[in-house]
Amino acid sequence: MATLRRLQEAPRHLLVCEKSNFGHDKSRHKHLVETHYHNYRVSFLIPECGLLSKELKSLVMDIGPYYSVKNLPLHELITHEFINTFVKKGKLILSLDKDTYEETGLQGRPSRYSGRKSMKFVISIDLMDLSLNLDSKKYRRISWSFKEKKPLKFDFLLAWHHTGTEESTMMSYFSKYQIQEHQPKVALSTVRELQCPVLRSSGLAGEPEEACSALEFFDWLGAVFCSADLNNEPYNFISTYCCPQPSAMVAQAFLCTITGFILPEKIHVLLEQLCHYFDEPKLAPWVTLTVQGFADSPVAWREKEHGFHKGGEHLYNFVVFNNQDYWLQMAVGANDDCPP
């Protein structure tokens, strides 16, 4: 019986749905965007739109480069110079398997999701604290571990939010490590005759025959971005998926997808620009902004641990309504804490 029960179990996942208004003082939208650090993919959908506005287009095209560095020794990230140049405040978080962790000789804690026998460990190093005390025992130990005991080297993806004008500092700083600059890939498309769920911003749970729920909408959005057919009959052999009801047909919708390593600050600017989309009257009742994290990132929001398990998903989606109400859906998989 236990075997039969296990056959029907699927890993747990969490979906947090919030609704609020951008005008509320306590709205947490900025905080939640800016504390989700490792973003791989950003996409937005604008119903009843055939062409992107000049402002949105220039924002998208100018989302900023990211960099790749091969075989960068970890000790380079704890130097005083690196921390002072690039890190205002931050932590270096290492997610290691048991053997590597023991070989580093550093203190960490077992991963929350590694089961009874801990096979994964997390080491967290406060870089600001370290750089202020270069003579401390702690710094000497970490330095010894990274340089002599277990010299770890990794290929890194780097993105740097800088407010100054030193564009090429990163390229010159890591010039001896084969640093390369990359531009995020941008894909733009228009979908014709799209069936869109009808939503009511005041009701996350929807209402039968009046409005769809946040859960149904989240699934539908996935179907649109995966280019699934939204109009199947219930007796269709291939697929029975169809758009949740009630729905309305829109003549066209604009889809944009940006992939790379995208900074949360840039995503916040994009979100603000999408809010301004409704400064002038528009046919669209809402627009969406979806952000997907790297599947192998050690953290999701802030320092909340993220594990791959079977999917590695940690993503969030804004539905921005034309009255400045918004829905925020945050989704995580099995080896994740509840989103904040």
Added chain:
Amino acid sequence: MPATAYERVVYKSPSEYHYMKVCLEFQEHGVGLNVAQFKQLLVSALRDLFGEVGAALPVDVLTYDEKTLSAILRICSSGLVKLWSSLTLFGAYKSKKCAFRVIQVSPFLLALSGNSREQVLD
């Protein structure tokens, strides 16, 4: 209209369905399957391992690319383990050796629209 009040709801395992991005690889080249044949293949994989009860599990092929034999499948969450294990153990189609590669699995279809593990740096 007045601004909506703040509300937060946490759903634990709300998704009735799980989604799988899969790819079918044949040992020899040039084997083609249309979407109906692909769907039939899934049904026989389920039947081989779990009999008629397994074969009756409703599986939707949401997308299908005939060139690469890759698809996004939808299965009810309680059928995920059965479908995944059937695909894993499926070894031959019309005496031609083949294997399913499971590229991504998630209870959220939106998560399948991008895969950071497939990122290619120029």
